[in-house]
Amino acid sequence: MxxxxxxxxxxxxxxxxxxxxxxxxxxxxxxxxxxxxxxxxxxTGMAFESINKPVVDRIIRVDHAGEYGANRIYAGQMAVLGRTSVGPVIRHMWDQEKEHLKKLNELMISYRVRPTILLPFWNITGFVLGAGTALLGKKGAMACTVAVEESISHHYNNQIRTLMEDDPEKYKELLQVIKKFRDEELEHHDIGLEHDAELAPAYSVLKNAIQIGCKAAIFLSERI
Structure with missing residues (x-):
């Protein structure tokens, strides 16, 4: 029986x-x-009992939201500047962001993480931010890139530090992904500087305002 x-x-x-x-x-x-x-x-055969699931959930959820928002920012920039001389540069960075988002979609499935409920909001605000700064010209778009990528790379460094302090071997796969993304975000940051981001109108004001928004987006997306 x-x-x-x-x-x-x-x-x-x-x-x-x-x-x-x-x-x-x-x-x-x-x-x-x-x-x-x-x-x-x-x-996946994921052994959830061996990891700090709440921490991993927050990391993947906020990173997914960030990469989703970055995709929308570059979409907005391409809508305005796609046919200009800087279009291929923006396209290159956007293609990398698409790969980041694809990988995070996979990680959300593997680790059983729900996305933030704020995705529809980031969809609109990301595109508006990208298109709005692009309307200031190439320098404005690059200033936006520098501000956003600096914030994201700093956030990735904090996540790396958190996982390393817990157990680097336990989070080996996740650490490899985050480090790769961090390095590519820093590459985008440097590309922005190379394309005269600092010569954008009111660069310091624009950069600080965008980074304040990034901090708020990170705080909310980790929790909601």
Missing amino acids: AEAAAALARKGLRAHCRRLCCGEGSRGRWGFQSIHSFYRFCS
Whole structure:
């Protein structure tokens, strides 16, 4: 009887997994995404009891929100400056941000982290910030890049320090991802400086205002 019950339980679990994977009635690319995401989710074998889950949740949630917002900022900049001489430079940075966001989407599945409920707000404000600073010209857009990337790289350094103080081996994968992103954000920061960010109108005022906004966004996205 025990063996029969166990077999029945396994059969029910497989059926449940198939429903979650295939999303009954899903078709085309959406169906494929569901299958692909669920496979990664089931195959991670993540031992959540061995990590500080609340800390990891906050890190992944806020990093996902930050990279999402960065994507929207570069989208706004490209909408205004995409056809100018600085367009390819912005495109290069945006492509890297897209890869960051893709990886964080995967990490959210692996670690079972919910996104911040503020994503719709960051969607709008990120685009407006990117387009608004781009309307000031190339220097304004680059000033925005310097301000945002400086804030993000500083935040990544704080996260690296937190995970290293806990157990670097335990968070090896996450540390590798954050360090890579941090280095690329610093690259974007330097690109902004190389393209005359500091010559933007009221550079110091603009930079400080954007960084205050970044700090508020980080605080909220970690918690909501």
